[in-house]
Amino acid sequence: MRCVFCSHSQNPSCVKVCRIAPRSRVEVERTLSFMDRAYPVIIGESVTRVIEGEPFTHPEIEEILQLVRNRFKGTTIKITTNGSLLDERKVEGLRALGRVVINLSLNSASEKGRALLMGDVNAQNSIKCPLLLKKHGVPFHGSVVAMPHLVGWQDLCKTIKYLSECGAQTIRIFLPGYSKLAPPALRFEPSILNKLHLFIARLREKISTPLICEPPVIQDLEPRIAGVIADTPAGRAGIQTGDLIVAVNTVNPLTRVQAFREVYRTASPVLTIKRRDKQIKVWLNKKSLESSGLVMDYDIDPALIEDINRVIRRRRASEALIMTSEFAGPVINMALRQFYRGTAKIQVLIARNKFFGGSIKAAGLLTIEDFIIALEGFLNDASGWRPDLIMLPGLAFDHLGRDLTGCSYMDLAEKYNLVVETL
Template sequence: MNENQVENYILHGAVNGNILPLTSMCNMRCIFCSHSQNPSCVRVYRIAPRSAAEVARTLSFMDRAYPVVIGESVTRIIEGEPFTHPGIEDILQLVRDRFTGTTIQITTNGSLLDESMVKMLKTLGKVVINLSLNSATEAGRALLMGDKSALSSIKCPILLQEHKVPFHGSVVAMPHLVGWQDVCKTIKYLSECGAQTIRILLPGYSRLAPAALQFGPSVLPELRLLVTRLRKELSTPLICEPPAIQDLEPRIAGVIDGTPAGRADIRPGDLIVSVNKVRPLTRVQAFNEIYKTASPVLKIKRGDEQKYVRLDKNSRERSGLVMDYDIDPDLIKDINRVIRRRRVSKALVLTSELAGPVINMALKQFYQGAAEIRVVVVRNRFFGGSIKAAGLLTIKDFQIALADFFNEHPGWQPELVLLPGLAFDHQGRDLTDLSYMDLGEKYGTVIDIL
């Protein structure tokens, strides 16, 4: 791929997600890093440390109303450790000078955040750190991340707390390697150091992962049980990923202290009945409506009690509510819109293993169209292992799923097949650089993405 194509990916991420890649360089060798488990044909791209001029150009495509996101690998650009960038202080000052009141959100492994750097972040103002600690023990962090200065890195949350730089912690849970006690200790340590939230993530591994990294199916339910127990002990909101979504009720998973929600006597387990007298259909809809609304009035149900609370906040200011991600009802509206535009009576929706149950629940509850819709859950055979996310599905996975469906249902021919947009880039290509349009030609049906 030439430099212009890489730049197109960068600018697309800037426009659509306020994403600012700085470098692909990383000073750790995390054993769970997905980049080492990718098949050779996967199209992801490394970048050298970007110049101030390149960063300034990217900033010109961003929206100052939303946080600038640094260091989070959510596009085809591999993002490394931001603080390895040789000009990181000047780069961050450039961002602050350009967007004076905008939050700067930085994902980091914390190894390079010494006291001087943390003081600089505090001086910049409105910096939020997403700290990938993963283990609060020297042995655990050295094993999981290859950290040769683990003791120093583990002190990072203390520095952030002392200098009042807000941060969120994350733990990639690998109890089969470090033990459950290490996972539990790390979560408690982050809570004691003042993390606003803590994400506990079960890592995915591909078919190319070494046997030592693979784990059995019992780990996820055990992890969820641990998180459930710790939620009763700790005030810090804990987020387990992937979440266990059993329904679409907009129930609150946690509340961040010192936020509008924290000051409004909202508690974990409360159910949001309405936002400004409108009933939200899902967690995502409730969260988004509260985020974009100034001083929203919420009707809350707690046990048999119902009450109204007002959140003293501005539009697009965070509320402090923490909720598991389920589904945006607009997706069902989009499905209906495409069906009506295409004028079809039979549609097939292909989705991932993780999203399948939620998609089925949402269609059953919210879809009111006349067309017959069937859902096919697509296994990720290309990456294999424990990978179940939509963003890692490929054209080959969809081809196999469609072939199996047509063999099992020879009398049912869809006029429209809908694919998850997360599997494709802005050009409609998957991680192996194949276009979704190739599927339509192969199966003689209309293909669309959402």
């Protein structure tokens, strides 16, 4: 494919990414020795510097999948694919492997839309893929990069409805984004994001399949349920969209993330649910680390606030500055107001994605250059206030502390003679 929304086509030249050849069966087998069978095997979707591609283009993909299954008998295998290379025989093979879940990046259910968005020359084959998965009983989740400014709102609506009719367990709708290097055709007015959220809210009233908007609009931290997957522990227990989780056994979750994780890791949890003005108790018949079927928007893990407090105490800081993205800033501010009980003065500073520009607002795409620009402006306007500790989002850095341009977060510490840590 040649997806018009591929982020790598909009990267500034100094972004440090790489391509690697398909890994051999021997290399894959060696990798499996380091993996934990308690967690799903994920193929084709990760956050790394490696420019990935379609898993089913690998010449030995079927042999590799069998190798994985032989090593991890009862482990779920999750595969992200655009569906273009999945035919009847391959889908039958996936069913025979057992415990395979497909994340299908359909993006458009029309030949014209697939061709425009993805350069798909055999779009009809891709469009049949959800029907094949349904026919052979292979569970799948659908995903759509929402670009109504290119394909129109009707195409987007038909694609989401089609995925729902074909039995998608959930449908993720990714809001579009573009960098300063994007061609004019890919750019859009900021108002389109609000229109998308309203469009999805209206569709939720007509479609029972949980629709997940990424990134979500987070206005509070209440652990409210956004959707329930059919024929799952949560679905069979009668949990409904809009229910509020008050307790998981004896734990009172503070956020959606905490509630979701508590349910996931608990065997046979009893949930106290608030539905309208009543509280009810619901038992979920599930194992520990088994999916509950609950769908919840991602907000924040309260453990992050605990980590912030630990770093402040360890560094004996009295004035701390948390630098984060436009998306995360409001959520972190809400969490600090509700959960932080320390004595240090904390300020949150939003660093804008000037390096990528355009509509980019994600923490994982911030660079040291962005942090320096934001910090310079802050220190100039801070009337003499100077933090003795700066905390940066770990998502912006690799395991060696380097951003996407290869610069270390320690460059910031040296430039301003300040203590800098990542979270």
